[in-house]
């Protein structure tokens with residue numbers, strides 16, 4: 001490892017779900033603003049090799065990296081906050097680590113030794129952390145260990161971190177993101193759970209250097225002092241992190257307690273500052289609050305089954321993409337969640353869509369709610385309501401157009417009915433083979449691919465470029481046999497793969513419909529606070545104009 005490389009481990013105390021990922025992303029943002037090159041690493045302790053096989057209703061959105069790796073939605077936070085394209089090395093799961101060690105053992109890589117969790121698993125973890133730093137050429141690795149202190153699942157990662165610290169005492173620090181409850185009956189903030197969590201971390205042989213104290217309200221001086229004394233850290237290393245309205249204020253809020261300076265001091269790094277520091281971020285955070293008027297966008301999806309709590313999780317990148325573009329345009333985004341199934345059972349319900357300025361059908365898999373989504377698309381197309389289809393939302397728009405305009409009765413996707421009279425969305429031959437062998441993991445078309453755009457189209461004008469690169473996650477494609485028929489009926493494939501074989505964007509001419517566009521890729525994965533996605537921005541602009 002490069003001499004003087006620094007490592008920050010972020011761990012969670014007391015309970016999960018208090019915003020460790022946002023806290024870590026914010027730290028990354030702050031250190032960038034100080035002029036350091038930081039690579040975030042997310043550690044997920046589960047045994048899945050990647051997040052691709054997990055159900056979005058339970059686990060939230062699968063965030064696809066440019067490399068094609070399917071990861072946890074936290075990776076999206078890092079990309080958005082830090083405006084970075086993360087590499088495959090920046091994501092580590094227990095599954096990856098154990099698989100690598102076991103594969104090596106099977107290949108006699110350990111030369112007859114007894115292979116053990118310690119040191120072989122911990123060494124593999126450290127190797128991956130080093131590799132990530134090297135791939136990114138970073139100065140600081142910011143490693144978020146998933147789960148909470150006390151979990152059995154993440155103990156190997158904490159052990160690897162402990163050993164790294166023993167070997168490099170000046171280069172490794174630990175930040176604990178903890179939670180301080182304010183029980184309503186008491187009305188007083190309690191520090192005891194945090195003390196316990198810090199002591200539990202001590203029992204692993206690790207001392208926290210900084211504590212981020214999440215709570216409903218700011219910490220007072222007394223609480224800070226109490227944590228400082230009982231957890232053996234300087235009082236200025238206790239950072240107050242109250243609930244706030246917008247997650248995008250978190251970096252600015254952390255800086256009120258000077259977390260950046262504290263981290264640099266703990267890491268024995270020079271306190272410097274990049275040219276603009278946090279200024280562009282400050283301007284963005286201000287825009288979040290300053291929108292005039294609102295834009296009402298309906299999202300028609302299906303991963304709503306487990307109640308309101310999962311809504312935002314399954315579509316988090318879509319939500320953020322809408323927001324960034326709305327902020328850029330200067331309006332307040334209002335999102336409305338509509339369950340596609342309702343449009344199946346009650347076809348008249350589509351009339352309600354007229355209440356919205358724009359409609360989005362996001363990505364999805366399988367049969368549930370599909371005819372409902374197609375009813376929705378038909379209505380917005382005929383009634384000239386701005387429509388943005390993402391992946392499945394594009395495929396279904398092609399099916400709707402094929403059925404209702406191109407006269408291809410019964411058109412469908414092979415995903416639902418491979419024996420349909422017109423399979424306008426079909427599986428690629430390589431994919432067919434993988435599925436026949438039950439090989440589902442990482443078997444889709446995944447990650448960044450280039451596409452070429454046709455001139456004088458909505459897509460070309462929105463991007464302002466003839467060649468783009470966007471991220472994919474799908475198994476099916478527009479069937480080449482139907483392209484001509486569908487284009488002759490008026491739908492334009494305005495983006496294709498460079499060889500012209502794969503259809504990447506479908507749209508209707510502006511003379512026919514103000515904005516009817518679907519992408520085979522997932523533009524939402526590249527929407528960033530400081531660089532909103534041009535297609536979302538165009539969609540929002542037209543939505544407002546058509547109000």
Ligand code: GLN
Pocket residue numbers: 362363364365366390391392393395415473474475476477
């Ligand atoms: N189910 C479709 C496919 O696999 C679309 C996938 C998606 O929307 N991400 O091609």
